[in-house]
Amino acid sequence: MEEKIREENNRSGQGKKTLGVVGLGLIGGSFVKSYEQAEDWRILGYDKDEKINQFALLAEDIDGILTEDNVDQCDLILLAVYPEAAVSWLREHADRIRKDAVVLDCCGVKENVCGPCFEIAREHGFTYAGGHPMAGRHYSGYKYATEKLFRGAPMVIVPEAYDDIALLANIKDLLEPAKFGSISVTTAGEHDKLIAFTSQLAHVVSNAYVKSPTAEGHEGFSAGSYRDLTRVAWLNEKMWSELFLDNRENLMAELDHLIGHLQEYRDALERKDREGLETLLADGARRKKEIDG
């Protein structure tokens, strides 16, 4: 039966592989637009907003709407929705996914997504791995999606078995149209710990930074540090709240570290402790140099 479906699929798609994208926001839309450039892929897409489906169809970005009836045509399925929604979609469609298909989610947290998804995939015999494309824009939505979003960007993969070389090679091939700059492999736990620091904390700090009463009228008063510090302040609060709460222990630990360190500089200023302030600043400068220098 599986073989038959595949043959039909190959016939209808003239030997092309089929990509299914769940969620046509910035990330899902950018995958659609990347794969649309690749000749050996046909694309099925689905968004809960029917207007977006119709737009993507009319724009000929997708070849069809991804439905319960054609999920079984997909060689690769990308779940580009919020964490809870990604797990729900997979649970609801698991029995229609082909056993030789690969499913990747694109969520910004991995433990709360990979845990249930590994289980669903095991039960149903298809392959699932966590994925996190490290790319974004201030704006969200299909309108801002672009085939360039992932070009040169890092992609992080969380496989169930860390040493499954064949799977990783397969994922690398399947992701080729997105033109990621690098694909690295890690565990869900390590991913969430690192992402709390590199991305989530940065978003909280940016978002808090602009709340100073001095923020108005800053034009002409910055060589770029204000701009850099607040670049990601403008965010989608619903998505980030879900991501933050899914990773709250890690993010709280990062916030505690940062608040504690900021308090040290503040106390040195209070004491007019020039030597102490120099030591604090030299420590940070040395650490930055060691890590990125």
Next chain:
Amino acid sequence: MEEKIREENNRSGQGKKTLGVVGLGLIGGSFVKSYEQAEDWRILGYDKDEKINQFALLAEDIDGILTEDNVDQCDLILLAVYPEAAVSWLREHADRIRKDAVVLDCCGVKENVCGPCFEIAREHGFTYAGGHPMAGRHYSGYKYATEKLFRGAPMVIVPEAYDDIALLANIKDLLEPAKFGSISVTTAGEHDKLIAFTSQLAHVVSNAYVKSPTAEGHEGFSAGSYRDLTRVAWLNEKMWSELFLDNRENLMAELDHLIGHLQEYRDALERKDREGLETLLADGARRKKEIDG
């Protein structure tokens, strides 16, 4: 006597104006290299490190070393040293500065510099205004100075009399070789308040951010937010300590605001308060949009 000196100066410099630069670090060196491109300027420079003076002379970046004996040749003097050193230099050389000369400092704080310098200038009858070129690099020192540093960057001027249009027009002309993108005028107090927020706070936050134990091994885990948040972490601790302590009230107020706000997100996470977290994030996003959007 003044007229006579000026005539001699004009003769030796073949009608050129003379720039004196005190301190050949990144900022002073970059002014030297900008003015060196302008044909109607001759340049005298001085650094407390005699090797730098000799290097700048040999490289023909400067036409001579600025000494007590030729200070009176300068039409424009730029004080590109730390705040205390700038005030000391001006006090020591005040009686040799021509009455028609303009002196600008280039320090990152203005109240502690402009206060004494306005007084010295008034006593001796020459013109002084505070200046803060909003440009920088990770690296300090003459070696990293470049004629491009100020191109397109904002320059802030703090004049004693806010409405002295002729003075401001004169300063604008005198600064032409640096090719600033904009020149704005403010008070020392307003400058220091804004700079505590746009620049000093950014440097403290960057410097504190990298101190997280998670900072190692972040490669491949950031779409640029980590890079932006920590860009200015690598700083010169001696210079920044002096600047911070010269502006400690403003910087402490900014740190208190930021720490207080960060604590709010932290507490919402602790309470698993999704609605509260969304409100905090939406507030920051709206503010960023209002200010810069």
